[in-house]
Amino acid sequence: MSITSTTGAASARVLLFGARRLPHALRALPTDRPDGAEGLRALVDGLPDGTRRLIVVGGDDDLGQVLTRLMRAEKLDVELGFVPDRRSRARRIYRIRFGSARRARDGSAHRVPLIRDDTGTALAGRASWQTVIGEATVDDTLLFGPSDGAATVDVEPTESVPGLRASVRRRPRLLPRHWATGRAVQLGTEGAVVVRDGVAGPRPVTRSTFYRHQQGWLLVR
Structure with a gap:
């Protein structure tokens, strides 16, 4: 499993989904609230130069949407942090524990398998x-x-x-x-x-x- 170096806060952005509140550890970062599928597409396709990391604050479906968009846009070298809901299955699969917002901001990125289906999702x-x-x-x-x-x-x-x-x-x-x-x-x-x-x-x-x-x-x- 390959590991990338850590990224600075200046090259990270937060994607805040639904009515979720922004964690304190992420308040210094630029933040966007995606407005539906087309809004997310516009945000991912138009990422500012130098953006190396996106931090998804939301549920598994929100993370899946971002993964789908990065895959379709051929931008899988963008790192993804995840601040999950309590009932998230991805939280368990990827062993995301207490302090997920801080880890999503400061942690290292590891390449893991991407699973998709025959609809490209x-x-x-x-x-x-x-x-x-x-x-x-x-x-x-x-x-x-x-x-x-x-x-x-x-x-x-x-x-x-x-x-x-x-x-x-x-x-x-x-x-x-x-x-x-x-x-x-x-x-x-x-x-x-x-x-x-x-x-x-x-x-x-x-x-x-x-x-x-x-x-x-x-x-x-």
Whole structure:
């Protein structure tokens, strides 16, 4: 895992989402409140020269939107700090602990896998295929098949290669979960709702894939 040098406060900007309050540790930095997808696109595409770090204050979906925009704009050399909500799954996956605002400002950046799907949308915390009948594989490993009945599948990034892990959500929930790791997970089904970082897709799909992008992203921690 490669590590970049730390960046100075003068080259960092804050992206403050929704009605969230600006942490005290970030008050000296220039701050923007993105206004929807087009507003975020304009902010990322028009970053001032010398901006090396963005600090996202928000939820997993907000981080996913920023990752998606950086990926599409081919700006994955911009470092990303994350000040997450309490219920964030990305917080757990990337072990973001107390003092996240200060660490996002002063920490070092580490290259981690970037997980995206076949719509060109990046995943920050967790995706789910909900109540599906069909077949899902992680690389060459069968996760579940048609004879297994209806299932819900969860997909998460990992901190290191191969890049992701996937698991069938079973009941009772007290049973331990089995996670399969790989570079890609694929689903073929009669119809499934794809939920990315808590946001459901607009319509059911019959095929869906999540996989590791050729370039990782720079997580500040």
